[in-house]
Amino acid sequence: MSHLVLRHLSKCFHRQGIPALKDLSLTVAAGEIFALLGPSGCGKSTTLNLIAGLLEPDPVPYPGEIWLDGILLNPLPPERRGVTLLSQYSRLFPHMSVGENVAFGLKMRRIPKAEREAQALRMLERVQLAGFAHRRPAQLSGGQAQRVALARALVIQPKLLLLDEPLSALDANLRQEMQNLILDLQAESGVTTVLVTHDQAEATAMAQRIGLMFEGQLHQVGSPAEFYQQPASERIARFFGGVNFFDAQADHHELWVGEGIRLFYGAVPQQGKVRLTIRPEQIQVFSHPPTFPHNVCRAEVISERFTGTQRRLTVQTALGLLQAWVAPHQGFGVGQVVWIHLPPEALWCVEGSRSVPILPLAV
């Protein structure tokens, strides 16, 4: 298993233009699945192309370095890096059979014919395409072709697997299947993997850690749970589907919102105006006032939407409109007066480029 270190990677495609990548440094642990996540154009593919050797990092402001297992990759051509890149545009060779496609990398490595055919067949079995070895790529569905491309990428046992939105051309069901297949194969082979995606749900489902990029820079690195529960800024919280943001006034241990409503008693990280966020699934909704005294607010249900796994309520409160997602069996009607509880451990203060928890004090 190999570990990857990126140091000070910068890339500017146009002189005096906006850099696609600005001084990116990152370590990916051996055997880890790491997702580079961010909106279109933030520099994710550029990062992968630098690692794969399809692009060179700029020498300024710092000479960027790419290390794999303690070996500096910069001087090595793509084929000698031990790195395989798979993208939605990875094409199979149309004139070769599926089996020959999978065995191609082994042929390049001069593995004898019988051995490479056996390995290719084993790999095709792993992607559930054992009976397809003699077909041509044109006779495959999109999902099958992508499974063959995955088999071709893994059969050569790369040190590092780079996945550049490999599933984005597939429909939702196939995507899910492929995600599971990639996770299984990755667990079996232990190959260190960097996945590029703009879909936070995909990054959350697949990666042990996520690096979120905006405009060529990493803004937060952490586990999926950290992104949901401890977003480093309002922008990151919004990217992860955060919908509840409101202002409050902090005065000693108290937070005040709206017209003199005391929201909280606890260790408030700063004084004066603070911006708060809470995830919709962490707000609790009651039809009667609960007995506990803090962080409870009267509200009115404005709308209700049933998603199958949740009831998504929009409630009007003194804090403004909030989204509260409750269990499907919790029925609330539009117009109903309810009480919402904002658990202190779920409240986060987001300010500029950092965020701080609000810790409850013993009452």
Ligand SMILES: Nc1ncnc2c1ncn2[C@@H]1O[C@H](COP(=O)(O)OP(=O)(O)OP(=O)(O)O)[C@@H](O)[C@H]1O
């Ligand atoms: N070969 C190139 N020549 C010029 N500009 C480029 C080139 N490749 C990328 N860029 C620019 O660099 C920036 C980052 O592009 P990149 O493809 O890395 O983003 P991305 O995050 O992968 O986006 P997407 O999710 O849309 O693929 C973009 O502004 C893009 O237009």
